[in-house]
Amino acid sequence: MRGPQVPEYIRKLAVYVPGKPIEEVERELGVSDIVKLASNENPLGPSPKAVAAVKAALPTLHRYPDGSGYALRKALAARHGVDIEQVILGAGSVEIIEMLARAFMADGDEAIFSQQSFVSYQLAVNQVNGRAVTAPATSGRGHDLPALARAVGDRTKLIFLANPCNPTGTYFARSELDRFLVEVGDRALVVVDQAYHEYVTRPDYPDALEDVKAGGHVIVLRTFSKVYGLAGVRIGYGIASADVMATVNRVRSPFNTSSLAQVAALAALDDYDWVRGSREHNLKELEYLQGELRRRGVPFTPSVTNFVLVEFWANIGELFLAFQKRGVIIRPVGGPGLVNCGRVSVGTRAENARFLAALDELVPGRTGV
Ligand SMILES: Cc1ncc(COP(=O)(O)O)c(C=O)c1O
CATH class of the missing domain: 3.40.640.10 (Type I PLP-dependent aspartate aminotransferase-like (Major domain))
Incomplete structure (x- = not known):
C-alpha cells in the first residue's frame, strides 16, 4: 500500500454488499423478467x-x-x-x-x-x-x-x-x-x-x-x-x-x-392516497404470502412489515442462486440464529406468485403444491 498506513480498523471493515440490481442479474442470466423481492421497496412504485x-x-x-x-x-x-x-x-x-x-x-x-x-x-x-x-x-x-x-x-x-x-x-x-x-x-x-x-x-x-x-x-x-x-x-x-x-x-x-x-x-x-393504497396492498399481500407459506409448511417469522423472514430447508447461498435462476431475487440473511434464512419482500400479486412458483419447484418432494 502506498502512502500513509490505513488504520487497522479501516482495513478490517467489510464492504456492504447490497442486493444485485435487476439489470445486472438480467444481463448475467440473459433474461428480462426478473422479480426483485430483496430490498423491501414499495412494489407499486414511487408516490x-x-x-x-x-x-x-x-x-x-x-x-x-x-x-x-x-x-x-x-x-x-x-x-x-x-x-x-x-x-x-x-x-x-x-x-x-x-x-x-x-x-x-x-x-x-x-x-x-x-x-x-x-x-x-x-x-x-x-x-x-x-x-x-x-x-x-x-x-x-x-x-x-x-x-x-x-x-x-x-x-x-x-x-x-x-x-x-x-x-x-x-x-x-x-x-x-x-x-x-x-x-x-x-x-x-x-x-x-x-x-x-x-x-x-x-x-x-x-x-x-x-x-x-x-x-x-x-x-x-x-x-x-x-x-x-x-x-x-x-x-x-x-x-x-x-x-x-x-x-x-x-x-x-x-x-x-x-x-x-x-x-x-x-x-x-x-400523498395520503399513495400511502394508504400502499399500506392496504401490503396488508393484503403479506397475508397472502404468509398464508401460502403456511399452507406449504415452510416456516417463517410472522411479520408486521413489508417482508417475511423465511427459514429455508437447505443452504441459503445455493437456494438464493436457484431462485435467481428462476428469475426471483430474494435476500439471503446470515448471522447467529439465522442459518439458512432468507428475507422475501412483499411484491405485487404477480411477483409474489412468481416467488411461490419458484418455491414450489425447489421445495424437496413438494413439486406442484
Ligand atoms: C431497519 C432499517 N432501518 C433503516 C433502513 C434504511 O433505509 P434508508 O437508508 O433507505 O432510509 C432500512 C432499510 O432497509 C431498514 O431496514
Missing part, C-alpha cells in the same frame, strides 16, 4: 406526487440544494408537532445512523443492539472504531429488551432498536419500550429506528416520537424509502431534542440530501 415534483425541479439542477432542507424539515416538524430544530435529514436513514456513530462515539465506545437486527448498526460502529455489544434475540426473534438494558455500561453511547425489526419483521410493544426507557434512563441515547412503522397496524405498537416529545433521551428515525417509494433518491429523517440535533449537525456534510430528494419527499408527505 406519483413525488414523481411530478422531481420533474418540475429538473431545470434547477445546476443549483446546490438547500443545505438545511428547510422546507422539508418545516413540513416534517409541522406534521409531527415538533420544532424545526428537532428534525434532521439524511441521505436515507442509514446516513443518520452513521452520523450518530460519528457524533457520539469515540475510539472504543460502545453501541448496543439486538443480534438479529439491521446490519447497518454494526457497519456504522465499525467505521468509528467503536465496539458493538449485542444481545441474542428472543425465541420469537424479537428484541430482548431486558437483556439489552442489562448490557448498558460506562462506555455505552448508543442503543439501536429497530421497531419493527429488519430482517425479522417483529416488533416490541409500548409496555416493553416503557420499561426499557425507565431502566436505561439518560445513560445512553436510544435510537428507535422506525423505517417500517407505516406498515404496522398493531394497537400496542409504540411510536417513539411520543417518547421524544416526553423528553426522553431518544431519537426516532424514519425513511421515505419504504411506503413512500423513494428508495432511489435517498432521503430519511430523524427527530430528537434540539440538543441532540445540535450535536449530530456537527458531523453532517453540508449538502447531504439532494434537491430532488427534498422535493420528492415534500410532495410524497402529502
